[in-house]
Amino acid sequence: MREKVSVFVCVCVLMFGSMCWGTFLVEKNNLKVTSPESVKGVYECAIGNFGVPQYGGTMVGSIFYPKSNQKGCKPFKDSDVSWKNKPGGIPVFLLADRGECYFTLKAWNAQNAGVAAILVADDRVEPLITMDTPEDGDTQPDYLQNISIPSALISKGLGDRIKEVLSKGELVSINLDWREALPHPDERVEYEFWTNSNDECGPKCESQLNFLINFKGAAQILERKGYTEFTPHYITWYCPEAFIMSQQCKSQCINYGRYCAPDPEQDFSRGYDGKDVVVQNLRQACFFKVAKESGKPWQWWDYVTDFSIRCPMKDKKYNKECADRVIKSLGYDVRKIDQCIGNVEADADNPVLKAEQEAQIGKGPRGDVTILPTLVINNRQYRGKLDKAAILKAICSGFEETTEPAICLSRDMETNECLHNNGGCWQDDSANITACRDTFRGRVCHCPVVQGVKFVGDGYTHCEASGPLRCGISNGGCWKEKRHGRTYTACTDDNISGCSCPQGFRGDGVRDCEDVDECKEELACQCPNCKCKNTWGSYECSCKNHLLYIHEHDTCISKEGGVSEVSWGIMWVVILGLCLAGVVAYALYKYRLRGYMDSEIRAIMAQYMPLDNQGEVPNHLPQGTV
Structure with a gap:
């Protein structure tokens, strides 16, 4: 009996230590009651960690509180759903009471009844809490991943006031607003995915694997084009010092109890151990580190999806040898990954995992990460199901409005x-x-x-x-x-x-x-003997007395080559002017050329013989010269 108790204590510390001592923040959105006046106002509600919250958007509807099955734990009968949404009608939000069954079952029954959203009224006066899915140890219902309506928990006080108004036959109109649920400060979104390489945890692990495969393409497009900055993270726990040497801690931890993960089968005897999960988490974190240093951080998605497909636990391939083959197939050096992993048996801190544990602690508006898997978008934790369309909607809401990339405006959205x-x-x-x-x-x-x-x-x-x-x-x-x-x-x-x-x-x-009628407005054909005819968008000119119209000069000339009487005077003036200008130019040319030639000849002759106006130069010869 003592052994069973110690095992329970160890598992509890390993799995829930950070939950017990950390700070868990409830993610909220706004609920605005628009009518009637007695309830009108803006209230906070807690976003459920399932279904599809409409991040970045709003949803308008009217509240309905059923007369029976008020906790929503049983399927609603056709006779109970006269309030079901109809084409063109106002969407209906179901108000259900807390208690008796899982929140997810209430949402599933409400969705099947045709409502657009479910609001759960708390049954006690307390701060708002996050409605979550059943624990892994419980039987995971098949419908979890099929819940597609948004859900929210409201306070007991607000729930009581809404019920009172509804009992009087008044219509309660509500606007659910998720526009400020996630920050959207600029043109780039920073997001983290807190995950685990364990693939033997039932429906939750299957859901995570499906998400990785389906979301990979969108994630890589966003990352390669610089729209997002993505970082994967891995949750690990530490083993209390008093239990470091126990078999349970040895099988679930590396580096002397510093970094631990629960046993996949939780039996501590068969199959893979928790330490195998921790080592593979570390390998995936190191792959991301090396890929980011090479300028291709988006290849992390290729590695984790390829590893989950090629090296599953059920096929006994969840080991280093299979992981190395995947790493090599992506063109990376296994030695760099091994160097990053280091010695997992050493009694010393591992730099990568130590940083991961420090990152788990909430800072600023983000609380501790205690739920697996979890997305953190612009430093706020995402709430809702792990689904491609839902996650993409949330990431897109993190962009400043009008800066969203094309993928956010695709038909899927x-x-x-x-x-x-x-x-x-x-x-x-x-x-x-x-x-x-x-x-x-x-x-x-x-x-x-x-x-x-x-x-x-x-x-x-x-x-x-x-x-x-x-x-x-x-x-x-x-x-x-x-x-x-x-x-x-x-x-x-x-x-x-x-x-x-x-x-x-x-x-x-x-x-x-x-x-425009150019003829009436005297804009065309202004020469004598010209006739003007207006046409659509233009005009036509012609001449009287069988003359020929010249458009460029706006004049009429004889078809035989002569010109009209009006034109003779102008032409004779032009001809005489040209002749006179030619004579003057020729005279100037001859005069200047003759003067220039004379001066050149005189200069040349002056070099060889005296001119008429120069005296005779005496000839003085030296003595003895003949």
Whole structure:
């Protein structure tokens, strides 16, 4: 009997030590009662650690409190669900009392009854607590991973007030708000995944493995493009000094009781031991460290998923040899991983695991990590089921609004609000373009980008194409018309925005461009003998007396080569002017050229013979010269 007690104490300390002495923070969201006036106000409620909380969004509904099965521990009969959600109706939130059965069973029965969310009223006056799933030791129901509605625990006082109002036949309208449940300060989300390499813990381990496999692609996209900074963590416990030499601690711990994990089968005799789990946790942590140093931290997802598939405990492959094969297949040096792991038998601290234990302790707004698995997003613990869509929704809510990456705006995250009246946003039916966009936060009215063309405006009443390619989409929102084989448009690629009627038209350029009559407004064909005819968008000029019209000069000439009488005077003036200018230019040229030539000749001759105006130079010869 004493041995059984000591074993229990050891297991309890190993598994729940940090729970007993740490600080567990309850994650909350807001509940706003909008009517009636007697209950109107904003209240806190605790987010349940199951189902799908609508992180980043809101949910509006009305409360229903059943007359029977008020604790929700039994399936609701058809006769009890007259309040079931109907298409186009206001969503219904079920109010259930705490007690008698698991919180998860209440949520499952409520979901099957067709409600949009469940609120559980506490049955005692106390601070709010986190509604969690059944412990691993209990029988894990199959429905846990199928709960998809959000859940919240409200205080006894609020629950009593809501019940009182409902008993009077009044409608209680509520807005559940998760927009501030997680911080969203900037364009990058930092998140941690607290996990364990043990794969023999039943449905919870299977759920974790499925999540790793399903979420890997999204996680790697976010990490490789720099949208997120991800860090995996591993929970370990220490063995109390009084039990270090016990068989239980030796089989569950490394480094003399400093780092421990529960035995996978909790029998301390067969299969793998807790120390095997700790070593594999350490190996995964070291792989992440080496991968991050090589600039590829996202390959941690490849390692943990490949290891779980290739090296499961049930196949007796949960060992170093199998792990090394996985490491090598990913192109990493096993020796670097081994160097990081170090000596697990040494009576000394392991730097990696010591840092992990220190990270478990809550700092600031984040409490101690005591639940496995747990996600911490922007230093707040996530609450809800481990599901790809739910986790992605939570991570996306951590981005500053309008900075979310495309994966957050994918169809998997749509709220389908744009299907009804286009969400109240702007749309262009002719080009099938809309400013309504479904997001995980709900619909937003934001002018779109279509085929590289950006639309600008308020998104509600107006969006206008902008940029050099805008005329290719719905003609840039400008006027365009075709008549008699000619097409005119008020959109030009030279202008990146706005509409301007083309030459020959006037108007706003958006709704209409009106033809200008150049003939009536004396804008064309002003020469004598000219005749003007207005056309759509232009005009035509012709000449009287069978003359030929020259458009460039706005004049008429004879078809035989002559010109009209009016033109003769102008032409003779031009010809005489040209002749006179030629004569003057020639005279100047001859005069200047003759003067220049004379001066050059005189200079040359002066070098060889005296000129007329120079005296004779005497010839003085030296003596003895003949």
